[in-house]
Amino acid sequence: MTYPAPWASVPERSRGRLHKEQSETQRGPRDAFQRDRDRIIHSISFRRLRHKTQVFMAPDGDHFRVRLTHSLEVAQIGRTIARVLGLNEDLTEALCLAHDIGHPPFGHAGEDALQAALAGHGGFDHNGNTLRALMTIDSPYPRWPGLNLTWETLEGLAKHNGPIREPRWALAAADAAFPLDLTHWPSLEAQVAAIADDIAYDNHDIDDGLRAGLLDVQQLMAVPFVAGGWKAVCRSNDDIAPQRLVGELIRSQIGAMVNDVIDETRRRIAAAGIANAEDVRAAGQLVGFSPAMREDERLLKRFMYDNLYHHPRQLAAADAAHGVVAGLFTAYHADPALMPDDWSRLPRQEPDRSRHIADFIAGMTDRYAVTRYREAVGPVDLPEGF
Template sequence: MTPASYAADPLQTRGREFSTGRFPSRGPRTEFQRDRDRLIHSMSFRRLRSKTQVFIAPEGDHYRTRMTHSLEVAQIGRVIARALGLNEDLAEALCLAHDLGHPPFGHAGEDALTEAMKPFGGFDHNAHALRTVMRLESPYPDHDGLNLTWDLLEGLAKHNGPIENPNWALAELDADFPLELSQWPSLEAQVAAVADDIAYDNHDIDDGLRAGFLDLEDLLTVDFLADQWRAVEKRFPHAPRERQLRELVREQIGLMVNDVIAHAREQLKGVSSVDEVRSAGHSLAGFSPEFAEKERSLKAFMYERLYYHDDQVAAASNAREVVAELFSAYAADERLMPQGWQEQSPPGQPQRARKIADFIAGMSDRFAMEAFTAIHGKRPEGLTNV
């Protein structure tokens, strides 16, 4: 398929922060393919397999983690990017990287780090994703970070839209390698953002049903879900209920993907370059206004029935306590951290606290629980509710 004129072009990338020689023996890949492969091979990506998506430290094998979620986002993102003639490799890389900054225990862990870091500039998982790939994940002998393309980094920084007031982490990185934070990002980044919404809107339903936190009667209180359920029942009247429910989730994903593609095609009429995408002043790849309202109603439902479920709230409270106590323990005695992290610890504030936050944010759920156990002599309780 011929790329659209508004697609990102790997031959026109704005380059990488650090100049390096070419390595022809490493394969005939484009610059965006190299970005994707560096992310897949990174330790930060591997750790996502043990980081919370919805349920904290789930005991069942069938629940999603940050890694499986990121893979599902990448699949949806590639479908949309292909239909719009965009660069699939860049879209996929952005989807795979979008959650690399999440600490253990999901948003509960982030809340704890945000509170602990208030005196030191705060914590934000989006900015920390940039910090991870630009400074912390450093497998190369001649520079820090993964040295990804400008196009990948600006899309990762701004996939949710322009940033007017970056926090300290993003401001420092932008000063070193300016990312034009006040402009809209590429279409590939916009696709990654909406693919994330599509994936978690629907797959969280799937996990919520499996865990017993949601049931069919709950779902039918959302009008457009009820419409789709009736259509599924009509097409597959004799199928087992579990298969009908999974078909409902697939149907919802298809509806959302098709809406985004149709709406983007309308929005892109008359747009002929990446520069025009960035200067458009609004998102060009998202839900139509009508579907956006339906999607907001679904999110409201999910917050009420799943994310704020009493069991979830209790587990999140316990998770916040674990992260808060880890931060306090390391702040009081750096010798509790691994030797390598002790050696990297700066002498003064806020740099010292920020390094502690880097260490904790990189932990998987499992490692955080082991670290807590090593410090306190007992395993944290009340984290797993499925």
């Protein structure tokens, strides 16, 4: 497929930005989606991903993935799929790089703690917080709040996992400011970013789990997709020691999933009679696995939850992390003076007061959250590996 395919997002037909800007040619010959990608890369929110949990919390090994390296790997997979399908690679890359910016420290453990803290004030979810961070909190420009990203980038971040009919407060506020057509499917670029995320963590979490000693290759043979791939890799490399073939297994699985997505997506586009980018939004999910691969991926995910994400060591770390985030929220709510000067002037009324505190905590890295907890609350007992 040659770019642009008829169903690709085209920057010249963008719905624009919330805040009007001066001529975009003054800082180099980049189109709107290229600028979005670059704004994300240069943002403080993106830089902080290097110290935010992917699977292992504040890992003591240099080779484990964090949110930043995961996002880069998602972008690589997303660009590959987008290029073959004739989609806009720059928009795809921007969505892949920014999709995890809204995660608080300690991943899902931190998110659960903030959800509990804001239970009476609209709750918390990392996807809505991504929009809040990029549209309101991270504000490097003097004339408007946020990064002032294009509608297509914000739309893709809001609903890359599909339509949203009951948005929580953060996403509802973003939609009220710049209506994002939440009840329809997003662009193909956004759908590619979502499945690239799945492909990346399905496979790279295996790599990290093996490295950490929480998984072993024999355990993985319980997953038919992995067992078949391992047999093929060993057969093709029978003169190589098995311990050196893990990387080849991961690469072959990623390749199989990517090729499956490309073939299945082409089939769905043809079957739906898609003629342009607007047809995509009314057509339902077009980017996805074939039925056989979808079942393989489902079984792999179940295995990973049972054996890695819910491993006793992981659960102990999650409990400690939940306590750090919950303790910070309680301490700051009781005494806002414990927060830095530029955050300590809290709104007087709820829910704005609690949401303001959550904004501050959600932006923290793992290590900064631990440091602030020790300063504001006291000692914290963290499992080995922090």
